[in-house]
Amino acid sequence: MAKVLIVDDSPTELYQLSAMLEKHGHTVLTADNGADGVALCKEEQPDAVLMDIVMPGLNGFQATRQLSKDGSTVHIPVIIVTTKDQETDRVWGMRQGAKNYLTKPIKENLLLETLNEVLSDVAA
Secondary structure, three states, X not given: OOEEEEEOOOXXXXXXXXXXXXXXOOEEEEEOOHHHHHHHHHHHOOOEEEEOOOOOOOOHHHHHHHHHHOOOOOOOOEEEEEOOOOHHHHHHHXXXXXXXXXXXXXXXXXXXXXXXXXXXXXXX
């Protein structure tokens, strides 16, 4: 199964997303802000990242852009997972390098489908 980094400043979201993934055999790493998420991603090289947008300091758009531009992390797919559901947010997130964009609250089957989709794109 995959090693997934979840970057979110909400302890509740971290718990819920972790529980969904771990139930299906995935290994989960967590960070509660964008800067720690970027650093942990470089260090641990996860298979995928679930990235919130609204966080203190480095926000999810900025963190996604850093990961998608850095040679050591460019191959790691980022899925934005946020409450921001405006089309402009979605377009901006994809422009920063995200491979997909999901809005909270997230359904478990959609999360797993999306994760499998980006992982299979990387493997292809």
